[in-house]
Amino acid sequence: MATTYSISDLAQEFDLTPRAMRFYEDMGLLQPERSGPGGRVRVYSNRDRARLKLTLRAKRLGLSLNEAKELIEMYDSPRDTGPQLRKYLQVLVGHRAQLEAQRAELDATLAEIAEQEKEARKLLARQQPGRTRRAAL
Template sequence: MPPRKSVPPATEAPQPTYTITELAAEFDITPRAIRFYEDMGLLEPGRKGRNRVYSPRDRTRLKLTLRGKRLGLALQEIKQLVDMYDSQASAAPQLRAFLAILAQHREQLEQQRHDIEVTLAEIQQHEKRCRALLSAA
């Protein structure tokens, strides 16, 4: 039997990195949008020469930022929540803050829905009047 080769101790696999172009393509946004989020403090990429190098942490923060935008959150609210995501503390404060922000946005959206319903009812009345005037002419 041949002697066993010694296997070097397992080392941590290097984490993947992403370019601005890769993230822009993955999330269907422009590199300029990513740079804007960086300027707002939502992303903190490393540098390799003049190029930005984004970590899995940056990718997750970008994903959370875009999700927050879809929910109608302001960038400052998103930053607050994403910063809490990074903390090592319990998730309970983050979840409470998120629930409070969502409740506020739900209230705003319900008000907007009510306003839209009222406006649509007014439009229907105007349309009905116009049709009646046209049929009488």
Template sequence: MAKDKTWTISELSQEFNVTPRTLRFYEDHQILDPIREGQKRIYTHRDRTRLKLALRGKRLGFPLSEIRHLIDMYDGPGSTATQLKTYIDALQTHKNQLLQQKTDLEQTLAEMEEQEKHCLTLLKNLT
């Protein structure tokens, strides 16, 4: 894919299966910065990459402010090692949160299973 390729709002929306409103939302939050030709938005390779990263971050459950911070790191100057360490720290923090949620869900499901068994036993005794 050539670096000079551009996309319209409808092309990018269709490619990533999001609404044009989603793209405007990311534009409002300074994640995307399309070129303007009157009312028409022209998205560059940079915008496409940032959208892809933003959508991935959203799927992973990162808050929008953190998504923007992580994406912006790759636009600014800085050491690659520093950028990677910051990203790894953010991933580890989020991973730990997800693991805790997983543990909580497993405990809740086990408790629900026990309650269901108890109710079935009670129901069986009533019939």
């Protein structure tokens, strides 16, 4: 018999809210079976659990949910993993470039802040006690 999970089981395991789980379902990332009166009870499979784990990993890597879905769905396709791996690498390379550009911007901003702090300290040190002068920044 296959292992199944409730929405609260997976939400607790992955530290998510049931609302987040329903959102991932609405996005097509999860496809639980329905049971109970009116199909209101969601029953998740091992496949759903694996897809949720991959979705959360993709989010940690900075991928959008649409990118995560596209990659995860590629793994549901035929056994040739070459196209999936090439696409995954392409996405990772793109995100790495984006993050490195952001880091370069942050480094430049931090350098500018350090320079402004240095200038402000110099101006402050030149002021004599009891006198106030306005410094043009």
